[in-house]
Amino acid sequence: MSLIKLDNVSKFYKSGDGVSVGMRKISTEFNLGEFVAVTGESGSGKSTLLNVISGLDSYEDGEIYIQNEETSHYTNRDWELYRAKYIGFIFQSYNIIDSYSVYQNVMLALEIQNYPRHLRKQRALELIEKVGLKSHIHHKAAKLSGGQKQRAVIARALAKDCPIIVADEPTGNLDSESSKQIIDLLHEVSKEKLVVIVTHDFDQVKQYATRKIKMHDGEVVEDKVLKKTEAPQAPEQPTLKVMTVPSVIKFSLRNLFTTPRRTFFFLLFQIVIMTVFTFAYTFLMDQARNNLFGDGYTGGNSNYFEFYTDWTTDNRFYVLRKDNQTMTASDYNALSALQGGNHYVYKDFTYIDINNFSNLQVYADDSTFQLYNFKLDTTYSISNTPQFIIEGRMPEEQNEIVVSNMFQNINVGDEIDFFGNRRVYLEKPAQIVGDNITFEYTNEDNYHEIKIKFKDGSYSRIEGNFYEKFSIPQFTGRAASDVEEFSVYVERYINDYQRLVVVGKYNDNNKGVLYLSHDFLDSPFLGNGFMIAARTQVQAERIFDSIDKNIYRVVYPELDKGTIQSLFGPINFIVSLIFYALVFFFALFMYFILYTVVRNIMQARKKDFAIFRSIGANQSKLGWLVIFEQLIVMMISFAIAMIILSSISYSNFVVNKLLSILTMTDYMIIFLTFTYLTLWLARRFNKRTFKFSIIENIQESKEETL
Ligand code: ADP
Ligand code: MG
Numbered sequence: 159m160s161l162i163k164l165d166n167v168s169k170f171y172k173s174g175d176g177v178s179v180g181m182r183k184i185s186t187e188f189n190l191g192e193f194v195a196v197t198g199e200s201g202s203g204k205s206t207l208l209n210v211i212s213g214l215d216s217y218e219d220g221e222i223y224i225q226n227e228e229t230s231h232y233t234n235r236d237w238e239l240y241r242a243k244y245i246g247f248i249f250q251s252y253n254i255i256d257s258y259s260v261y262q263n264v265m266l267a268l269e270i271q272n273y274p275r276h277l278r279k280q281r282a283l284e285l286i287e288k289v290g291l292k293s294h295i296h297h298k299a300a301k302l303s304g305g306q307k308q309r310a311v312i313a314r315a316l317a318k319d320c321p322i323i324v325a326d327e328p329t330g331n332l333d334s335e336s337s338k339q340i341i342d343l344l345h346e347v348s349k350e351k352l353v354v355i356v357t358h359d360f361d362q363v364k365q366y367a368t369r370k371i372k373m374h375d376g377e378v379v380e381d382k383v384l385k386k387t388e389a390p391q392a393p394e395q396p397t398l399k400v401m402t403v404p405s406v407i408k409f410s411l412r413n414l415f416t417t418p419r420r421t422f423f424f425l426l427f428q429i430v431i432m433t434v435f436t437f438a439y440t441f442l443m444d445q446a447r448n449n450l451f452g453d454g455y456t457g458g459n460s461n462y463f464e465f466y467t468d469w470t471t472d473n474r475f476y477v478l479r480k481d482n483q484t485m486t487a488s489d490y491n492a493l494s495a496l497q498g499g500n501h502y503v504y505k506d507f508t509y510i511d512i513n514n515f516s517n518l519q520v521y522a523d524d525s526t527f528q529l530y531n532f533k534l535d536t537t538y539s540i541s542n543t544p545q546f547i548i549e550g551r552m553p554e555e556q557n558e559i560v561v562s563n564m565f566q567n568i569n570v571g572d573e574i575d576f577f578g579n580r581r582v583y584l585e586k587p588a589q590i591v592g593d594n595i596t597f598e599y600t601n602e603d604n605y606h607e608i609k610i611k612f613k614d615g616s617y618s619r620i621e622g623n624f625y626e627k628f629s630i631p632q633f634t635g636r637a638a639s640d641v642e643e644f645s646v647y648v649e650r651y652i653n654d655y656q657r658l659v660v661v662g663k664y665n666d667n668n669k670g671v672l673y674l675s676h677d678f679l680d681s682p683f684l685g686n687g688f689m690i691a692a693r694t695q696v697q698a699e700r701i702f703d704s705i706d707k708n709i710y711r712v713v714y715p716e717l718d719k720g721t722i723q724s725l726f727g728p729i730n731f732i733v734s735l736i737f738y739a740l741v742f743f744f745a746l747f748m749y750f751i752l753y754t755v756v757r758n759i760m761q762a763r764k765k766d767f768a769i770f771r772s773i774g775a776n777q778s779k780l781g782w783l784v785i786f787e788q789l790i791v792m793m794i795s796f797a798i799a800m801i802i803l804s805s806i807s808y809s810n811f812v813v814n815k816l817l818s819i820l821t822m823t824d825y826m827i828i829f830l831t832f833t834y835l836t837l838w839l840a841r842r843f844n845k846r847t848f849k850f851s852i853i854e855n856i857q858e859s860k861e862e863t864l
């Protein structure tokens with residue numbers, strides 16, 4: 159039984175319109191122990207023969223038997239297995255992975271075939287010593303001379319421990335001294351193996367060759383046994399060893415580390431893309447959300463809060479009970495416990511949206527001026543970003559405030575006179591006398607609100623100015639004896655005056671806000687309405703969403719919250735899908751740029767992969783290698799991009815505000831988008847690489863490196 163037997167094998171190349179003959183009707187056999195020299199002029203088909211018998215290239219006609227097994231039905235995978243089990247290949251152009259050291263190149267072969275882990279290192283050292291490269295063991299392959307590279311390749315081929323070594327003009331690029339060393343080496347390792355060596359200089363191998371094959375024009379014109387070899391013994395079926403998944407991951411990492419410049423470029427490029435993308439995403443989402451939520455103040459919600467939108471900030475809203483009962487401690491606890499963001503419940507909202515600010519004056523250096531166009535907020539909402547205090551500090555006392563950088567005329571140390579009519583809402587002692595509810599009346603009472611619960615369970619709530627008595631039959635149409643419970647509230651305006659000291663200036667990008675101290679606003683008394691202040695608008699919206707609207711009436715002046723609630727209504731859902739699609743296509747576009755830019759880099763890697771494959775790595779594992787590599791780069795880039803973004807956002811208010819709209823879900827979406835695109839890119843590359851045969855890849859990359 160022969161190891162390899164060719165029966166009328168032909169190979170044609172389609173080039174352009176014509177077909178050229180690689181080899182024609184070749185019938186021959188190869189056996190273990192042989193040292194076959196293949197000679198012939200250039201273009202005679204030597205390489206073709208070698209590539210075909212080593213399964214690197216396909217054949218069209220005839221049959222090749224490997225240990226008596228037909229191969230015409232072989233699939234790519236079968237050839238892959240054949241190469242992995244049988245072939246050690248040495249090319250003329252010393253196919254070595256330039257970015258790896260000698261040691262790593264040899265280890266590669268051991269790892270690919272999953273050579274016993276504890277013996278690998280020793281085996282690699284032995285082989286390297288054998289080919290005389292001990293002194294260059296950790297040199298990068300790119301830095302070796304031609305002869306040294308070829309010796310490293312031989313060590314690598316030997317590491318495979320396979321029965322067949324094929325060498326295509328291994329000395330073609332070498333001086334005669336190196337050539338001799340290579341041939342000696344090949345001879346030395348050839349015992350019990352089949353060595354097929356192509357050379358146009360037969361004299362070089364004459365000394366060792368056991369057989370000479372001469373080719374001409376694709377045909378064998380001479381096939382002569384020079385030395386008798388031992389009777390060909392039946393070779394054992396070599397066993398296949400496969401690369402393990404940890405090895406694949408290790409290779410991915412190694413590939414990244416051995417090509418630092420390439421990795422750096424990849425990282426840099428992806429970081430830029432991710433940063434730009436995150437901004438674009440944020441911007442689009444901001445747009446989307448504004449579109450969806452709409453803008454504007456539904457003042458009609460409440461005739462109780464008569465504030466102007468100009469005075470409110472986007473992170474605050476107001477809460478009342480729907481049944482018009484006064485707020486209680488349990489309301490306070492319920493609202494404080496809401497999930498969705500950092501927020502604080504102010505028990506008496508009236509301080510911060512006092513109706514009349516006409517008297518708000520600043521005293522500085524004896525000159526007085528009034529403040530117009532400002533908003534009020536609480537320092538609670540900026541306490542998380544103290545880095546934007548550009549002058550002074552956060553308040554420590556009740557009467558200290560911080561002002562926006564918009565107020566150029568206000569300096570730290572100035573004083574602000576805070577006048578306003580604070581509207582309060584008080585319950586009055588009252589009783590039923592005859593048909594009337596009576597109570598005490600003063601000139602300060604603005605208007606009354608009478609609430610009555612009748613014995614049949616119905617309610618009446620009537621507003622108006624009733625002076626000191628309210629006639630039950632006249633206003634409700636019911637008898638006084640039907641009343642079970644009742645209460646009388648009165649609204650009053652109280653002039654409020656505070657002198658506040660400016661202790662800090664806050665760079666809020668000229669929003670024009672006066673930040674009243676948290677302590678100042680934090681009233682110990684329960685008011686009739688609460689104010690909820692969140693750190694950001696997004697958090698405020700989320701808290702808003704989690705409030706039970708059956709119990710509470712919520713007024714959010716900055717936004718028309720009715721629209722937010724219908725966010726997941728069908729139209730809004732479609733709108734948001736469109737925005738997501740827009741974002742996705744943007745990412746795709748960025749990746750196309752990335753793809754075009756990196757294609758050339760990846761092209762150079764095709765040679766590396768061809769080498770991996772020629773050593774016996776299987777295609778799907780190599781595919782995974784590329785995927786892992788790209789995923790690792792993607793994840794590192796993502797982490798760095800996020801670090802960059804948060805440091806920009808730490809020092810820049812606008813970016814800080816912009817990015818604050820991103821939620822965990824958004825980050826997940828961004829991450830998954832890049833994961834998807836990375837896989838897509840890697841798969842695209844894999845497809846392009848593996849659709850070509852090894853030989854085509856090697857030839858292609860050779861052309862490109864020229
Ligand atoms: P050698 O190695 O003896 O120089 P080859 O086996 O490389 O010869 O080539 C044999 C013949 O096949 C030549 O005529 C060559 O032009 C042709 N040939 C080899 N490779 C290709 C290819 N990829 N496409 C088209 N023709 C090819
Ligand atoms: Mg050739």
